[in-house]
Every structure is written in structure tokens, then in C-alpha cells.
Amino acid sequence: MWNEKIEKMPRENLRALQSERLVAQVKRMYENVPTFKARMDEKGLKPADIHGVDDLSKLPFSYKSDLRDNYPYGLFAVPMSEIVRVHASSGTTGKQIVVGYTENDLEMWAECIARMFTAIGADNNAFIQISFGYGLFTGGLGAHYGAQKIGATVIPTSTGNTQRQIQTMIDFGTTVLCSTPSYALYLAEEIEAMGVKDKLKLKMGIFGAEPWTDDMRRTIEEKVNIKAYDIYGLSEIMGPGVACECEAQDGMHVWEDMFIPEIIDPETLEVLPEGETGELVFTTLTKEGFPLIRYRTRDISSLYFEPCKCGRTHLRMRKPSGRSDDMLIIRGVNVFPSQIEEVLIKVSEGDITPNYQIIVDRVNNNDTLDINVEMSESMFEDEIESVEKTEKKITSMLRSTLGIGAKVHLVNPKSIERSEGKAKRVIDKRILH
């Protein structure tokens, strides 16, 4: 372990450490971040009302829009003279957001990444090729300093030029690859096509910064014969390394001495108990430049506190399964498009994932849920009976997954309208009424 004292710290001690850090941070932010002070004042809260983690749920949430509203430096808690680096992300909805780091913030970030590399079995003998983009994006430089911290040989290839990436892997003896999962898959396919798998020394990969499935993990692992590990992070909270898998590959450890994760119901905003699925919320504990309290990530996940096989005491989060901003509330039940997608992946058994469209409407004050599914080869036969069987199978799997009934309609391939190549997933007609 990189930092055994912290990583194996008994949970009650961890909690005490969190409480101490939270109290100090609330005070610091109240004095230095006007937006935070205003939110506290609105709730009639003073820093003195916060005594520890037990009071966390009293604190106001923060949102991505806060970063846009205070663009570029309005949420920083230290003078710019103490900020030594900025990163930015464009996000999918327009204006970019900016985050800032002090010297110590970068140090703590490298600490997270160093723990991660050590947790998957890399050390100073490793050759770590970083194929995350270097630049304003947090991926490249984030992984870079952690790799350097453990004393590994860092190979900073950044993204692009696939042939050269692979040649570098062969010539420089890369043992660990860091990249986005989609790029890793692309690299794996190229390696296979070039027939150079045997020339590689690659043992493992750390993949993150975009959603990926367990199927993708297995495909990458099989194609290049490595272990593929998952990493989670977001620029607002720090960057990659907020959480990551250990060798057990059973959920990602969140470094709780630096972050407090919570799972909330995105509707009622109530904190949910262990194991329940909801929106992931993060509070930073050591960040000086750009601390955040109860930041709503919009990622859907769940948390587990039971001890891990690896001996670390820090809790684990499940790989995010969707975004709460895509969530639909149908007959009072939270429904995520990703849940529907998972059912369709199961039904299509190895065929390509069928395209689908969710149509929600309200008829006689009752929500209706219709799902159009583009048929794949394996779903169609020449008899009504077998097509009906497929429909029924999807319907019953959806019922058990979603907890509510849905009407399934099989439709012809490519018949669901697409805009810019992407199918429009959800049509909520209730908004129009």
C-alpha cells in the first residue's frame, strides 16, 4: 500500500479525521467564497453550527451551474497568487468551467493517483504510458504526477497517433496503460490487427474519464491479455483519482480522508442508506484552491462500507450507471434510460445493442411508458408467437428491473429517428401538457 496508515485507518478514526477537516473547510469557505456564504445565510446556518460529519446533511448543495455563474475564478477560496495551475473542461452543455489548484492540491492529487497505482500492483519498476490528453483536460497531467510520485518510468504519449502509441508500447516496454476505455478498445483492436500482442509487456490498464461497461472491460482484457481497472473522477472535485479500483476489481475505493461521498435521492434530496442507488454527491476535505461542499455530480451510483478483500477501509462506490439529469419519474418511480439499455443488452445476447426510444405520456392522469425497440436479427422469426415471446421477455425483464410496467413495441431496424447520428432516447410528452 502506498499510504498504509491512511488506507487502512479504522473507520471511526477516518470519520473523526473527516469531521475535523469538514469543520475547518466550512469556516474557510464561509469567509472566502461569497456564493457559499450566501447559501449558508439563506439556510440560517453559521460555520459554528457544523460540528462534524453528522451535520453534513444540513449543508447546502452546490451545482455545476455555480461554476458557470462564477466563471472563471469566482469560487476559488485562496488568492490567485496561491493558485499554481488551472484546468478546464468544456462539458456537453456549452460554456467551459475552470478549476484551480494550489501547490498542496496538486500534491494531494498525486497522492490519490499514487495510491491508485500501488493498489493495482504498479511500483517504481513500472513503465506507465499515459495516453490521456495532456492540457486543460485533467486526465493527462493528473495521472502523470501520480505515476512520477511512485517512481515509475512515465511515458507521456498523450492521445492520438495510434501506430506510434503501439510502437512506443513495444519499444519502451510499457507495462501500464492509462487512457479512456474507448481509446483502449481501439488500441486493443489495432494491436490485434497488427498481430503484435506477443511483443507487448503490458500487464494492466487504468481506464476512465468516460462511461464504459463490464462488457468493454472483458473485451479489452481478452484482446490484449491485461487486467483493466476502473478509475473515477471529475474536474470539479479534483480530476481522475477521486476513486479507483484495487486488485479485487469490486468497486472503486473513494479516498475518504480527502472526500466525503453521499448518495441522495435526486428528487427528495434525502441521503440514502448504504447500498441504495441514487445520485452521487461529493464534499472535498483537503482542497485549498477550489473546495466544494456537497457537489451534485449527477452520476448515479451506490456506496458500500463493508471491508474490502484488499484490506483498505475506505468505502467503495459502484461504477456510475447513468446520469440523474436523464432520470424520468414515472408513476412516482425513478427510471433511468441506462436501466432499460441494460435489459436490452441482455435480451439481444451478443447481437449489437438495439436502438430504443422511451416515450412517456400521461393518459387520464396516469403516466404511460412505451418503449420502441429496434429489432435485431435474433429477435425476429417468421411466426407471431416467437416475436410475441421476445416482446414478453423484454416486458417482464423491464418490470423486474424498473419496478413498473412498460409497453414494448418492436420496430424495424433504423426506424427510430436520429439527430446527428444519435437516436433521440427519450420523448416526454407530459411536458407539453
Added chain:
Amino acid sequence: MNVKQLSVFVENKSGRAYAIADTLSKNDINISALSIADTSEYGIMRLIVNDPEKAKGLLQESGVMVKITDVIAIPMGNNPGALTNILKILTENDISVKYMYAFVNKRNDGAVLITKTNDNDTAVLTLKKLGIDPISQEELF
């Protein structure tokens, strides 16, 4: 000795069947026989055409789900009792009919019964033994 049938998924929307027929006719595909099984939501159109592989490709390209299914084409006299006779043979030999439809064929100067059974191979053997030779794909056109 099986014949290839096109099985086409048709959504219950106006113009869908027309679009399918139009695609085929524009490409010189001749439809000899046709039947539709339907529900309130969709139908499955079953077609006997002169070039099933080409027709499949054309329909797939136009975004229609289509499969080729093996069926049996049984020659049948154009007279009362002809169908009864064939069904009697199949029933007595424990062969169950999944679906069937018939059409009149110029070349054979009689009717042709298209059917899919739970066991096409046994059905063909049984019929042959009793002197009824199912028609091949080539003989149909």
C-alpha cells in the same frame, strides 16, 4: 426439398405494405404468393418470390427486418378434397402445421400449398413415400 420464403416484419402503419411491394416490383421481383399473419401492432408478411436472396437484400437496405425461412411447397389438385387429403397425411403422421397458404401456379397446372411444419424434413419424406413430390425452388418459377 425446401422452398425459400421471405418473412418480413411489417409495422401496422399505413403505407408499409405498399412500400415493401413497391421496392420489390421496382427491382423486377415477382411475388407468386403472399400471406399475412398479424396482431394489432404488427404483421409478418410471408412471400414466395422468384429471387429470395436478392429480395432480402433489397428489403434490408430499405430498413425492413426480413429473414429467409424454409417452407414446403406441396402440389395439390385444383379440386375439392385435395387439401383435406394432404392435411390428413400430415396429421396421421404427427406432423403439425405452423402455418399454410395456397396459390394457383401456371406451371404445375394446379394449386400449390405452402406450409411450414414442426418438422419439414419428415413431412417431405412422408409425402414422397405416398407419391406426392414437393416442388423445388426451381420448379416453382
